[in-house]
Amino acid sequence: MMLVQSIRMALMSIAGNKVRSFLTMLGIxxxxxxxxxxxxxxxxxxxxxxxxFSDLGTNQLTVMxxxxxxxxxxxxxxxxxxxxxxGVDQVSPTVSSTVTAKYRNAHTNVSLEGITPSYEKVQxxxxxxxxxxxxxxxxxxxKTALIGTETAKKLFGAEHPVGRxxxxxxxxxxxxxxxxxxxxxxxxxxxxxxxxxxxxAERLLQSKGxxxxxxxxxxxxxxxxxxxxxxxxxxxxxLHAKDSYxxxxxxxxxxxxKATSGTLSLALAGIAGISLFVGGIGIMNIMIxxxxxxxxxxxxxxxxxxxxxxxxxxxIIESVVLSTLGGIIGIGAGLGLTWLVGQTGALKVxxxxxxxxxxxxxxxxxxxxxxLLPANKAARLRPIYALRTD
Numbered sequence: 001m002m003l004v005q006s007i008r009m010a011l012m013s014i015a016g017n018k019v020r021s022f023l024t025m026l027g028i029x030x031x032x033x034x035x036x037x038x039x040x041x042x043x044x045x046x047x048x049x050x051x052x053f054s055d056l057g058t059n060q061l062t063v064m065x066x067x068x069x070x071x072x073x074x075x076x077x078x079x080x081x082x083x084x085x086x087g088v089d090q091v092s093p094t095v096s097s098t099v100t101a102k103y104r105n106a107h108t109n110v111s112l113e114g115i116t117p118s119y120e121k122v123q124x125x126x127x128x129x130x131x132x133x134x135x136x137x138x139x140x141x142x143k144t145a146l147i148g149t150e151t152a153k154k155l156f157g158a159e160h161p162v163g164r165x166x167x168x169x170x171x172x173x174x175x176x177x178x179x180x181x182x183x184x185x186x187x188x189x190x191x192x193x194x195x196x197x198x199x200x201a202e203r204l205l206q207s208k209g210x211x212x213x214x215x216x217x218x219x220x221x222x223x224x225x226x227x228x229x230x231x232x233x234x235x236x237x238x239l240h241a242k243d244s245y246x247x248x249x250x251x252x253x254x255x256x257x258k259a260t261s262g263t264l265s266l267a268l269a270g271i272a273g274i275s276l277f278v279g280g281i282g283i284m285n286i287m288i289x290x291x292x293x294x295x296x297x298x299x300x301x302x303x304x305x306x307x308x309x310x311x312x313x314x315x316i317i318e319s320v321v322l323s324t325l326g327g328i329i330g331i332g333a334g335l336g337l338t339w340l341v342g343q344t345g346a347l348k349v350x351x352x353x354x355x356x357x358x359x360x361x362x363x364x365x366x367x368x369x370x371x372l373l374p375a376n377k378a379a380r381l382r383p384i385y386a387l388r389t390d
Contacts, residue, residue, distance in 0.1 A: 007317055007321070009314055009318075010314065010317045010318035010321045011321065013290070013318055014318070014321060014322065014325075020286065021322060023282075024282055024283055024286040024322055024326075025279075025322055025323075025325055025326030025329065026279070026282075026326070027275060027276070027278050027279020027280070027281075027282045027283075027326075028276060028279040028280075028283070028322075028323050028326030028327055028330055028363050028366065029279075029326050029329050029330040029333060030275045030279070030330070031273065031274075031275030031276030031277075031278070031279050031330065031359075031363075032276065032326070032327050032330025032331055032333075032334060032359040032360070032363060033330045033331075033333040033334035033337060034275055034334070035273060035276070035334070035355055035358075035359050036330075036331065036334030036335060036337075036338060036352060036355055036356060036359060037334050037337045037338050037341070038265075038271075039265055039352040039355045040334075040338040040349045040350060040351055040352045040355070041338070041341060041348075041349050042261065042264060042265040043265065043349075043350035043352055044342070044348035044349035044350040045261075045348055046257070046258070046261035046265070046350075047348065047350050048183075048348040058220055058223075058250055058251035058254065059089075059216055059217040059218075059219060059220050059222070059223055059250070059251075060122070060214060060215065060216050060217075060250040061214065061215040061216075061217070061223065061226065061227055061230070061247055061248065061249060061250070062212070062213075062214050062215075062247070062248040062250070063212070063213050063214070063215065063230060063234075063245060063246070063247050063248075064211065064212050064245065064246045064247075064248070065210075065211040065212070065234075065244070065245050066211075066243055066244055066245060066246065067211075067244065072209075072211070072238070072244065073208070073209025073210055073211045074093075074209060074210045074211075074213075074237070075209065075210070076093065076198070076210065078237070079091055079093045079210050079213050082213075082215065082230060082233065083215075085226060085229050085230070086222075086225070086226075086229070087217050087218055087219075087222030087225050087226045087229075088215055088216075088217060088218070088222075088226055089216045089217060089218045090118045090121060090122050090215075090216050091118065091122075091213055091214070091215050092115065092116060092118045092119045092122035092123060092213060092214045092215075092216075093115075093116060093198060093210045093212070093213040094113050094114065094115055094119070094198075094210070094212050094213060094214070095113070095114040095198060095201050095202060095205065095207055095210060095211075095212075096111065096112060096113045096114070096212070097111075097112055097201075097205050097207070098110070098111055098112065099112045099168050099169045099194075099204070099205075100168070100169055101151065101155060101166055101167070101168055101194060102155075102166060102167040103155040103156060103164070103165075103166040103167070106154065106155045106156075106157075107155075108151065108154045108155060110151050110192060110193060110194055111188070111192060111193040111194070112168065112193070112194050112195075112196065112201065112204075112205075113193060113194075113195050113196075113201070114195075114196055114197065114198040114199075114200065114201020114202060114204075114205070115133065115195050115196075115197070115198055115201075116133075116135075116138055116197075116198050117132060117133055117134060117135055117138075119133075119195070120132050121216075122214050122215075122216050123214065125179060125180070125182070125190075125195075126179070126180050127146065127177035127178060127179055127180065128178055128179065128180045128181075129160075129162050129177065129178045130146075130162040130163075130175070130176050130177030130178055131176055131177050132146065132177055133146060133176070133177075133195065133196075133197055137197040137200075138197040138198055138199045138200075139199075141197065141199045141200050141203060142197060142200065143171065143172060143173045143174060143196075143200055144173065144174055144175075144176045144196065144197065144200075145166070145168070145173040145174065145175050145176065145194050145195065145196045146175070146176065146177040146178070146179055146194065146195040146196075147161050147166075147175050147177075147178055147179065147194050147195075148179050148182075148189075148190065148191040148192055148193045148194065149178065149179065149180075149181045149191045150189055150191035150192040151191070151192050151193065151194060152178060154192075160178075161175045161178055162175055162176065162177060162178055163175065163176075168194065168196070168204060169204060171204055173196060173200075179191070179193075179195070215230065220251070223249060223251065227247055227249060230247060231247060273362070276359075276362060276363065276366060277366075279323075279326065279366065280323070280366035280367075280369065280370040281370065283319055283322055283323055283366065283367065283370045283371065284319075284370035284371070284373060284374060286322075287315060287318065287319050287370075287371055287373075287374035287375070288373070288374045290315075290318070290374070291315065291374045311375075312375045312376065313375075314375075315371060315374055315375035316367075316368060316371045316372065316375045318371070319367045319368070319370060319371025319374070319375065320364060320367035320368055320371060321367070322367060323363045323364060323366050323367030323370075323371075324363060324364055324367060326363060327359065327360045327362075327363030327364065328360070330359065330363070331356055331359065331360060334356075334359075335351070335356070338351060
């Protein structure tokens with residue numbers, strides 16, 4: 001019964017000072033909503049990037065040759081030979097650059113990649129209409145092209161691009177396939193690109209030699225042996241030149257990404273948690289002021305028989321009610337802001353329900369912790385002194 005009475009008195013006190021109570025809760029509201037929003041955005045972006053890596057699989061290696069020119073590159077035959085190494089499933093060489101694509105009066109700068117048919121499986125790119133590039137496109141240096149959805153919309157608008165011709169740096173290519181939408185990745189938009197046969201790209205870009213290629217192993221256990229074998233070949237090719245090449249293991253990159261994103265999410269939560277701490281200090285400050293304002297009331301209650309624990313409980317409950325209400329409003333604001341960010345499409349979000357629970361519990365603890373000092377001050381007031389206070 002005493003608990004119910006204390007809660008009722010706490011609510012009456014808060015309702016009697018609405019503006020001051022709201023300003024007191026504002027720090028908690030901002031802290032809780034910030035924690036939920038930042039962690040949700042962090043989890044969403046991490047999940048998106050992780051999904052993109054997972055689509056490629058954990059059995060992929062990406063090899064990049066550093067430097068320029070034919071001396072610091074591999075021939076098509078040398079790359080193809082790596083596809084015959086034990087444990088290798090497929091090899092996908094790539095040459096890339098930026099070109100000007102034009103169709104009638106529309107033109108745009110777009111990323112161009114010269115590829116082989118193995119690109120479809122290795123890089124997980126597929127067509128939604130038309131066909132993918134074939135071996136004969138490379139063999140005969142056909143001027144065929146695959147176009148991304150974003151580039152297709154920019155150049156062709158509502159027209160269906162398959163079967164149409166466009167100019168790439170002045171050379172005419174026929175579009176044989178429209179790629180499926182892939183969204184964005186760490187390297188940028190996957191839909192703002194054009195893919196053409198590797199041999200045709202070398203001629204168009206006037207570039208010889210391959211400096212980037214991807215390798216898929218038959219299984220995860222084959223990744224390490226394949227990586228070592230490729231390293232030995234490249235060491236021999238470049239005479240052990242320092243930093244002449246880099247080999248990226250998709251599994252290691254994914255593990256590193258998860259560890260980094262986890263640390264970043266904790267850092268963001270910690271930064272937002274400072275607002276919660278500051279909000280707790282605000283609650284303590286207001287409760288001390290409230291104790292000073294109600295000194296006579298405390299004296300009267302003690303004079304008519306209220307115990308020290310009753311006074312202590314009253315002010316702790318008032319502090320907890322303030323922080324709890326602030327936490328509830330903060331949760332609503334945080335989820336609402338997270339939803340709004342998700343609707344804009346600028347960032348991916350993943351609702352951090354664990355942070356909702358943690359933030360709410362933390363706001364309760366803040367109410368108890370920062371309410372103890374003013375509550376203890378109120379409970380220790382001597383009735384005679386309190387009654388003398390105006």
